[in-house]
Amino acid sequence: MTDEQIKQCITCKEVKPLESFPSRPSLPDGREGECNSCRSLRRKTGDGYLKERLRKHYYRSGGKGDLTLEQLREIESQKRCTYCGCVLYDEIRMVDHVYSLGQLWSLNCAINMVACCRSCNSSKRDSHVYDFYQRSDKFTTAQWEEFVYKFARRAMRCEPSKEELEQWSIGFELEAKELKEYLQRA
Template identity: 40%
Template sequence: MEKQTLESKKVCRHCHIEKPLSQFEAQKRNKDGHTNRCKSCRCKHRYESGAYQRERERKHSYRSNRPTYYTDEIVQRMMSATHCVYCGEEGNRINGDANELVMDHVYHVGGNAGHNIDDNIVACHRGCNTSKGRLHVYDFYQSSERFTDDLWHEFVKQFASRLLNREPTPSEIEAWKQGFADEAFELTTEVK
């Protein structure tokens, strides 16, 4: 009986903890029929390397029937993000949590200006992403008392700097702010 108990456990090569074989994926080529890395270490590695993010993008592309061409740069930017671009609060990596940092399109892809390009993608809380939905980013900021002028200024500054590939001047930031406001107004009047 003791021999069977010893055979049903294995030491993970990464965390060096002895775990039951059920914590390892099946792999026929190994003598014991299981991988040398436990499922939790594999999960942690995939998360840290950006493999989960790439898989989510691939599935999104398949479901929406639209090709997505996210570069490694955007994946790294999403993985290194620590704060929500919209509300400025710190995010986490807890799957399904309202404060989980997820990818959002500033201009939704179904809209006139929306594109699946790196400059149109930001990291934000899952809750902010859900609240924003298909709203224009200017309307989203205007719709809540939670968002301040400072947050709006910082968002516009970051967005403009990505598109310009340099730090925008204060007058350029103000022009971008006005451009967002005008664009939101035009979209609103088109709908009516």
């Protein structure tokens, strides 16, 4: 085993193979500093991990983040992927921004955050959620309706009516079109 394939965990200080660390393509070695087992242990015990996420959220929103610990707990305890509906376990669980942070209409706030699987997170990237629904085979109509319902309920802070849900769904579709036109002009 060469040096490149192992790494020391910043938490338990154990030297482990690279595969034992969550992947993070933006880092030099493509892996996070804390190993998978330390991370999942932290998820199960205490709020340290969640508070760290809150801090990052606050930082990225330039101090305007409105996410609370309760909301983050709810997102972290979501059992299934928002988009494809697969069962989420620690290794594939990600927090996704429905309106991605690098995109037009980006929103770093609580209503914009959902749990999803690693595969949906990476294939959705910066695309509009409606476009992702259109092109992903696993993002079914039932999943879409559930997504729209939950998003609208978070945004409106009450139970949306059937008519309101239709409006939300059409709204997402129009936005996606608008975004495409905007990107073509740019």
